[in-house]
Amino acid sequence: MAEENVIRYRIGYALEQKKVQTFIQSSLIIHARNRGIDLIPIDLGKPLIDQGPFHCIIHKLSGPKWRKQLQEFSSRNPDVIVVDPLDYVERLHNRISMLQVVNELKICQKSEISFGIPKQIFVENPASFYDCIETEGLKFPVIAKALVANGSVNSHQMFLVFNKEGLEGLKPPIILQEFVNHGGVIFKVYVAGEHVKCVKRKSLPDISEETLDTSQNLLSFSQISNLTSQDQIDESVDRLIEEAEMPPMSFVTEIANGLKQVLKLNLFNFDVIRDSSVGNRYLVIDINYFPGYSKLPSYETILTDFFLDIVQQKKQRTSSGDHLPPYKVKPCCSDDKT
Ligand SMILES: O=P(O)(O)O[C@@H]1[C@@H](OP(=O)(O)O)[C@H](OP(=O)(O)O)[C@H](O)[C@H](OP(=O)(O)O)[C@H]1OP(=O)(O)O
Ligand SMILES: Nc1ncnc2c1ncn2[C@@H]1O[C@H](COP(=O)(O)OP(=O)(O)O)[C@@H](O)[C@H]1O
Ligand SMILES: [Mg+2]
Numbered sequence: 001m002a003e004e005n006v007i008r009y010r011i012g013y014a015l016e017q018k019k020v021q022t023f024i025q026s027s028l029i030i031h032a033r034n035r036g037i038d039l040i041p042i043d044l045g046k047p048l049i050d051q052g053p054f055h056c057i058i059h060k061l062s063g064p065k066w067r068k069q070l071q072e073f074s075s076r077n078p079d080v081i082v083v084d085p086l087d088y089v090e091r092l093h094n095r096i097s098m099l100q101v102v103n104e105l106k107i108c109q110k111s112e113i114s115f116g117i118p119k120q121i122f123v124e125n126p127a128s129f130y131d132c133i134e135t136e137g138l139k140f141p142v143i144a145k146a147l148v149a150n151g152s153v154n155s156h157q158m159f160l161v162f163n164k165e166g167l168e169g170l171k172p173p174i175i176l177q178e179f180v181n182h183g184g185v186i187f188k189v190y191v192a193g194e195h196v197k198c199v200k201r202k203s204l205p206d207i208s209e210e211t212l213d214t215s216q217n218l219l220s221f222s223q224i225s226n227l228t229s230q231d232q233i234d235e236s237v238d239r240l241i242e243e244a245e246m247p248p249m250s251f252v253t254e255i256a257n258g259l260k261q262v263l264k265l266n267l268f269n270f271d272v273i274r275d276s277s278v279g280n281r282y283l284v285i286d287i288n289y290f291p292g293y294s295k296l297p298s299y300e301t302i303l304t305d306f307f308l309d310i311v312q313q314k315k316q317r318t319s320s321g322d323h324l325p326p327y328k329v330k331p332c333c334s335d336d337k338t
């Protein structure tokens with residue numbers, strides 16, 4: 001084969017093993033490689049500063065040690081883009097600051113469609129539970145969520161609280177958020193830089209007045225499917241998802257771009273529900289850093305397009321003196337499965 005010069009870019013990834021398995025699939029490695037992107041694993045057992053060279057680093061790690069590694073690396077390699085800076089990622093590790101961002105969006109709300117977040121309060125001690133609910137005017141049922149959203153098992157553990165008695169089973173500090181009936185379907189909007197995709201997923205079923213009257217006081221999330229038999233749930237949920245109408249894509253994209261600007265992040269998704277009692281009112285309930293992109297159809301294309309956007313923008317920015325020029329190598333010569 002004739003030797004041909006092709007510009008190649010090196011993207012280093014720093015991810016926990018579980019995330020490597022789901023995200024760095026061979027289909028992504030191959031697709032990216034064919035388009036000039038080499039995905040290079042960062043060895044978490046070695047100093048970052050000794051690794052590279054990279055044009056860009058992507059990561060889903062946090063903590064003081066990783067922060068220090070990134071700082072040292074960036075000060076020595078100022079042209080390497082870190083997607084995304086830890087300071088901005090950390091805003092998503094707290095379920096209050098995470099959703100405050102939605103209220104900061106500067107999007108003109110149109111009369112036929114609106115968005116916001118569910119009413120929520122942070123309760124620090126058990127004595128103030130009921131006072132807080134009264135003061136803020138939260139209605140039962142409420143959903144109790146951990147303040148921290150750092151990917152730990154605890155941070156995903158939630159409770160449905162049907163009444164005042166249910167509050168006694170909770171351990172503050174905790175967030176109480178109004179449960180909003182939304183037809184059992186959630187919209188997940190995935191953002192990778194300029195690229196935005198919205199998909200429908202199964203959610204918690206609506207809670208009727210009767211259920212509220214007759215249910216137990218407190219239900220941990222994993223038990224929600226016990227409300228009806230599993231078979232009934234599976235069938236009706238599939239139908240619900242199929243029949244649910246997607247929010248207008250122009251609206252979804254506007255929110256996605258607004259969030260991207262305020263959060264200063266490239267890789268995230270957000271969960272949206274449509275308030276059944278209002279109709280065209282959408283509520284953002286969760287924002288996740290570096291979510292499970294591999295669940296999206298054609299995630300390989302979306303992510304590779306994003307990587308190219310990043311490295312090509314970088315090339316423009318540093319055209320007066322690139323510290324790390326694109327490598328010129330033979331095409332498809334690497335057998336590295338990363
Ligand atoms: O593992 P997956 O593919 O289900 O992805 C999880 C996400 O699922 P989603 O893409 O929104 O359906 C998941 O989203 P949710 O919080 O479940 O809405 C989180 O982003 C999760 O990361 P973490 O545990 O919060 O650090 C993500 O987990 P990690 O893959 O980052 O561990
Ligand atoms: N305010 C709410 N009203 C109705 N359902 C909710 C609400 N908040 C969360 N849920 C349901 O609980 C699920 C998990 O909550 P979420 O805040 O997204 O936490 P996680 O970070 O663990 O995904 C959502 O996908 C949705 O099904
Ligand atoms: Mg969620």
Ligand SMILES: [Mg+2]
Binds near residue numbers: 287
């Ligand atoms: Mg989440």
